[in-house]
Amino acid sequence: LEKNPKVVFVLGGPGSGKGTQCTNIAKLFGYTHLSAGDLLRAESESDSENGIMIKNVMKEGKIVPSEVTVKLLQQSMWKIGKDKFFIDGFPCNDENRAAFENVTGIEPAFVLYFDCPVEEMERRLLNRNQxxxxxxxxxxxxxxxxxxxxxxxxxxxxxxxxxxxxxxAARSIDQVFESVKTIFEAQD
Ligand code: UP5
Ligand code: MG
Known part of the structure; x- marks a missing residue:
């Protein structure tokens, strides 16, 4: 890529609604949605050398080593070749953050943070299809x-x-969507 793409990190706990909102808002504002978790799940299903390791780490709810995740994200951005990305569920920790900035040279334009009580997130995850x-x-x-x-x-x-x-993020999907939209209208 000649120029680094614009990146927005979308953070929030498990079940806070990151994926749901990204899907809707990406289309509206011309972003490409990349879920770090989805990329890791796909990689774990492939016969890559890291597949088994990734699967085990995810089963324990732990964080996959930065070099693996950053590489997957960077490769996806190159392959897709667009100029605006939502990166959903990454960085999980400060080490992830520093690795991404060092390796890609990209700083996020901003960070959307879905704040939601644990009890509500738990309810949502248990209600998902398992x-x-x-x-x-x-x-x-x-x-x-x-x-x-x-x-x-x-x-x-x-x-x-x-x-x-x-x-x-503890409100209805529509209410959260309205807030997210307002933020993007103010930024774009
Ligand atoms: N739902 C959504 N919004 C709702 C609302 N406002 N009201 C009522 N219900 C709502 O939503 C979850 C469920 O809630 C759905 O059924 C939805 O309909 C409903 P979703 O949008 O899927 O929430 P999301 O925040 O995306 O939750 P997700 O389960 O994807 O969060 P995680 O952050 O846990 O999952 P992720 O896929 O990002 O990561 C999985 C694992 O991968 C991690 O645990 C970790 O082991 C690994 N990982 C890394 O190691 N490194 C990374 O960088 C990223 C992941
Ligand atoms: Mg998700």
């Missing part, structure tokens, strides 16, 4: 623990740079 291996209650609890430990440093890092747009 198709995802990590939507079992034991793994859900582990994902929450990792999120609560690892996400605050990322939010404070970008918060200090004035880049965090926090959204109350």
């Amino acid at each position: 198709a995802r291996e990590d939507d079992k209650i034991e793994t859900i609890k582990k994902r929450f623990k990792v999120f609560l430990e690892s996400n605050p440093p990322v939010i404070s890092y970008y918060g200090e740079k004035g880049k965090v747009r926090k959204i109350d």
Whole structure:
């Protein structure tokens, strides 16, 4: 790519609605939606050398090593070749964040942060279709623990740079969508 694409990180706990909102808002504002979790799940199903490792890490609700995730994200952006991306579910921790910025040279334009109480996120994940291996209650609890430990440093890092747009994600899908839309109308 001649020029780095514009990147918006979309963060929030498991079940906060990142994927749901990205799907709707991406179309509206001409972004390409990349879910780090989806890329990792696809990679774990392929016969890549990292497949088994990724599967095991995800089953434990832990964070896959940065070099793997950053490479997948970077390759996807190159392959797709568009100029505006939502990166959903990444960076999970400060190490992810630093690795992405160092390797790609990209700083996000801003960070959407879906703020949602754990009880509501748990309800949503348990109500989902149970198709995802990590939507079992034991793994859900582990994902929450990792999120609560690892996400605050990322939010404070970008918060200090004035880049965090926090959204109350505990409301209905439509209400959250309206808030997200307002943020993009103000930015774009
Ligand atoms: N729903 C959505 N919005 C709702 C609303 N406002 N009101 C009521 N219901 C709502 O939504 C979840 C469910 O809630 C759906 O059924 C939806 O209809 C409903 P969704 O939009 O899917 O929420 P999302 O925030 O995307 O939740 P997800 O489960 O995808 O979150 P995670 O962050 O846990 O999952 P992700 O796929 O990003 O990561 C999975 C794993 O991959 C991680 O645990 C980790 O092991 C690994 N990973 C890494 O190692 N590194 C990374 O960088 C990323 C992931
Ligand atoms: Mg998701």
